[in-house]
Amino acid sequence: MDYVSGATRLFGIVGDPIQQVRSPEMFTAEFRRRGLDAILVPLHVLPGDFDACLDGLLRLRNLDGLIFTIPYKARALGLASELGAQARVVGAVNALARHGNAWKAEIFDGLGCVEAFARRGVPLAGRRLMLIGAGGAGSAVGVALAHERPAFMRLFDIDTARSQSLVERIQSVSPATMVEVAVPRVDDVDVLLNVSPVGMLDDARLPIAADRLPAHLVVFDAIVKPDRTPLIRFAQESGCTIVYGREMMRGQISRMVDFFTSA
Amino acid sequence: MDYVSGATRLFGIVGDPIQQVRSPEMFTAEFRRRGLDAILVPLHVLPGDFDACLDGLLRLRNLDGLIFTIPYKARALGLASELGAQARVVGAVNALARHGNAWKAEIFDGLGCVEAFARRGVPLAGRRLMLIGAGGAGSAVGVALAHERPAFMRLFDIDTARSQSLVERIQSVSPATMVEVAVPRVDDVDVLLNVSPVGMLDDARLPIAADRLPAHLVVFDAIVKPDRTPLIRFAQESGCTIVYGREMMRGQISRMVDFFTSA
Numbered sequence: 001m002d003y004v005s006g007a008t009r010l011f012g013i014v015g016d017p018i019q020q021v022r023s024p025e026m027f028t029a030e031f032r033r034r035g036l037d038a039i040l041v042p043l044h045v046l047p048g049d050f051d052a053c054l055d056g057l058l059r060l061r062n063l064d065g066l067i068f069t070i071p072y073k074a075r076a077l078g079l080a081s082e083l084g085a086q087a088r089v090v091g092a093v094n095a096l097a098r099h100g101n102a103w104k105a106e107i108f109d110g111l112g113c114v115e116a117f118a119r120r121g122v123p124l125a126g127r128r129l130m131l132i133g134a135g136g137a138g139s140a141v142g143v144a145l146a147h148e149r150p151a152f153m154r155l156f157d158i159d160t161a162r163s164q165s166l167v168e169r170i171q172s173v174s175p176a177t178m179v180e181v182a183v184p185r186v187d188d189v190d191v192l193l194n195v196s197p198v199g200m201l202d203d204a205r206l207p208i209a210a211d212r213l214p215a216h217l218v219v220f221d222a223i224v225k226p227d228r229t230p231l232i233r234f235a236q237e238s239g240c241t242i243v244y245g246r247e248m249m250r251g252q253i254s255r256m257v258d259f260f261t262s263a
Numbered sequence: 264m265d266y267v268s269g270a271t272r273l274f275g276i277v278g279d280p281i282q283q284v285r286s287p288e289m290f291t292a293e294f295r296r297r298g299l300d301a302i303l304v305p306l307h308v309l310p311g312d313f314d315a316c317l318d319g320l321l322r323l324r325n326l327d328g329l330i331f332t333i334p335y336k337a338r339a340l341g342l343a344s345e346l347g348a349q350a351r352v353v354g355a356v357n358a359l360a361r362h363g364n365a366w367k368a369e370i371f372d373g374l375g376c377v378e379a380f381a382r383r384g385v386p387l388a389g390r391r392l393m394l395i396g397a398g399g400a401g402s403a404v405g406v407a408l409a410h411e412r413p414a415f416m417r418l419f420d421i422d423t424a425r426s427q428s429l430v431e432r433i434q435s436v437s438p439a440t441m442v443e444v445a446v447p448r449v450d451d452v453d454v455l456l457n458v459s460p461v462g463m464l465d466d467a468r469l470p471i472a473a474d475r476l477p478a479h480l481v482v483f484d485a486i487v488k489p490d491r492t493p494l495i496r497f498a499q500e501s502g503c504t505i506v507y508g509r510e511m512m513r514g515q516i517s518r519m520v521d522f523f524t525s526a
Contacts, residue, residue, distance in 0.1 A: 003266040004291055006276075006284035006305045006488070013269075018325060021269035028267055041304060042269045044325040056319015062281060062307035225269075 003028070004039050010062050011040040011260065014054070014076075015069035018044040020201050020225035023067055026249065030257050038064070047071065054079055058096075058103065065097045065260040070197055073107070073136020080105030089169055090143050092136035097260045106259060109137040110144025112252030113193070113220065116243050119251070122218050124148035128189040131155050132207045133196030134162040137222055141195045142166045146173035153179045154189065157196070184208040186217055192235075195222045199229035206230050213238035221245055266291070267302050273325050274303040274523065277317070277339075278332035281307040283464050283488035286330055289512065293520050301327070310334065317342055321359075321366065328360045328523040333460055336370070336399020343368030352432055353406050355399035360523050369522060372400045373407025375515035376456070376483065379506050382514070385481050387411035391452040394418050395470045396459030397425040400485055404458045405429045409436035416442045417452065420459070447471040449480055455498075456483045462492035469493050476501035484508055 011031075013023040019042070027040035043066075045053045050072065057063060058079065068076040073092040077083075080093060084106030087093045093105035117124055129150050131142055134157035145153065146169075153170060157163045163181040170179050184207060186192050198207040200223050208231070213219065219235035224245040228236075235242050274294075276286040282305070290303035306329075308316045313335065320326060321342065331339040336355040340346070343356060347369030350356045356368035380387055390413050394405055397420035408416065409432075416433060420426045426444040433442050447470060449455050461470040463486050471494070476482065482498035487508040491499075498505050 004287040004302060004304055006287055007282040008287065008305060010304055010306075016324075019270040024267040024269055024271065039267060039302075039304065041267055041273055041302065042271060042325055043273075043323055045322070046324060049322040053319045053322045056316045056322075059308070059312040059316045059319075060306055061279075061309060062305055 005037070007037060009036070009038040009064050010060065011038060011065045011067070012043040012057065012063065013040060013067040013069060014043045014045050014057075014072055016044060016046055016071060017201070018042045021069060022224050022246070022249065026253055027067075027257065030253050034257065034261075036261065040067070045072070050075060063098070065095065067256070068094050068096070068136070070135070070137075077105065079103060086110060086140065086143065089173065090140045091165075091169075092139055094136065094140070095256050095259055107136070107140045108252040108256050108259070109222070109248070110140035110142070111255065112248040113141045113222070114144045114148060115251035116220070116247035119247065120243055122191070122241070122243065124150055124191070126151050127191055128152040129154070130184060130186055130189045130192045132184055132192075132194045132198070133157055133222075134159070134166040135196070138195040139166050139169065141193060141222070142170055143173055145193075146170040146177060149174050150177055152189070153177055154185065155179065155181050156184050186210065186213060189217070191218045191220065193220045193222075194231050197223070199223055199231050201225065204230055206234060213240050215239035217241075218243065222248060224249055268300070270300060271325075272299070272301040272327050273323065274301060274328045274330070275306040275320065275326065276303060276330040276332060277306045277308050277335055279307060279309055279334060280464065281305045284332060285487050285509070285512065289516055290330075290520065293516050297520065297524075299524070303330070308335070313338060326361070328358065330519070331357050331359070331399070333398070333400070336403075340368065342366060349373065349403065349406070352436065353403045355402055357399065357403070358519050358522055370399070370403045371515040371519050371522075372485075372511070373403035373405070374518065375511040376404045376485070377407045377411060378514035379483070379510035382510065383506055385454070385504070385506065387413055387454070389414050390454055391415040392417070393447060393449050393452045393455045395447055395455075395457045395461070396420055396485075397422070397429040398459070401458040402429050402432070404456060404485070405433055406436055408456075409433040409440060412437050413440055415452070416440055417448065418442065418444050419447050449473065449476060452480070454481045454483065456485075457492075457494050458485045460486070462486055462494050464488065467493055469497060476503050478502035480504075481506065485511060487512055
């Protein structure tokens with residue numbers, strides 16, 4: 001039993017729901033691989049308790065960092081005393097690292113997604129993309145995709161104001177990319193990315209209404225639990241190339257542990 | 264890596280300092296032995312942050328219990344919505360267990376100490392005892408010792424008011440026991456118990472001024488880190504029988520996990 005002792009440094013992932021997250025085992029394994037006596041635990045925070053919970057958690061002297069997941073990536077911005085370059089454009093954070101008595105924040109989702117495509121050898125430059133979800137993670141992915149200079153991006157979020165806000169940020173990063181806000185459609189795109197919570201856990205819904213997906217489509221789903229979301233199963237049945245949420249996560253973890261330990 | 268996942272239930276130990284505590288590994292091992300997906304982590308809370316930290320921690324929906332150590336055993340009483348029988352007499356708690364939206368509290372230190380003596384076959388009834396420390400743990404030990412009907416108890420604490428308060432509680436439990444408050448002396452007692460923080464971690468002090476201890480003395484030190492406190496080393500050199508803090512701790516753990524899981 002050498003996973004936790006009185007001297008172990010604490011990290012946490014804050015979300016609601018929380019039981020589906022994989023960060024606890026993945027980050028704790030990465031800490032151990034680097035020889036650090038540290039652990040990352042799940043922290044289930046209800047929206048009405050967010051301010052009080054975070055005020056309490058950030059006062060723990062042996063807590064060195066937090067990860068934020070749904071629905072807190074935008075709200076966590078207010079906790080930071082210093083914002084990283086990605087977080088400033090995205091307007092959301094998914095990691096907070098202790099820096100003395102201050103907290104540095106950055107968002108790594110977008111970079112992780114782009115890295116997952118790069119490792120698969122799937123180019124994004126000049127391609128046509130359909131992105132579903134413009135919340136914390138969706139915005140981060142959108143901004144990171146924009147840096148790859150796609151030819152066209154169609155955005156959808158149930159909250160149209162969020163989509164509009166992301167359009168502006170994408171165009172500030174990549175003015176040459178055509179961007180529109182519209183309901184999900186894939187007949188004219190190369191890549192479909194789901195960065196909404198539709199399909200998470202026992203949610204049987206698809207984030208897109210379609211009888212079949214084109215076989216040439218590359219389908220990415222940011223959800224890590226279940227592994228095979230309704231969208232992923234639909235994409236498999238349609239013969240599409242699939243990029244999994246866990247591939248995005250792996251790329252992020254190493255960068256985030258760097259961030260936690262260099263702050 | 265199966266020690267922590269998104270579904271793992273959280274427990275914590277709250278104290279200042281925290282790095283010396285052994286509860287994280289010991290409780291986590293006991294949870295696993297019972298087949299429970301649960302972990303106990305260290306929570307380093309500074310005195311000025313206690314109220315805000317605890318307000319935040321108790322709102323975490325996946326946190327099912329807390330242990331309190333130095334200096335919070337008296338202060339934690341205010342968090343309980345229901346007090347156990349020992350906690351009511353002692354006026355301190357070392358465990359808080361979720362009971363729906365309420366928190367049940369109890370103190371297990373005293374019982375653990377008495378059990379450690381019983382397992383060693385060292386009787387306490389009719390004996391003469393010197394007890395150092397009348398804080399949270401010291402009071403709990405004092406009250407539990409009183410239930411064993413010793414002939415005499417001498418109490419010492421740097422805070423005399425705490426010693427006086429413990430005298431009254433001991434006499435309410437065992438009116439026949441002679442009790443006095445005086446500086447530590449062991450020439451006329453059978454058992455010396457240190458339940459103060461003197462000797463913890465790098466503290467090189469002895470809790471008692473003496474050139475040598477009588478060889479017939481039984482010496483107990485509640486401190487678990489280091490294993491061999493200055494007092495324990497002194498007792499070994501003097502040829503005394505020694506009862507270790509970890510023996511008290513083992514007795515407590517099983518009872519406390521019962522409490523956490525039955526609440």
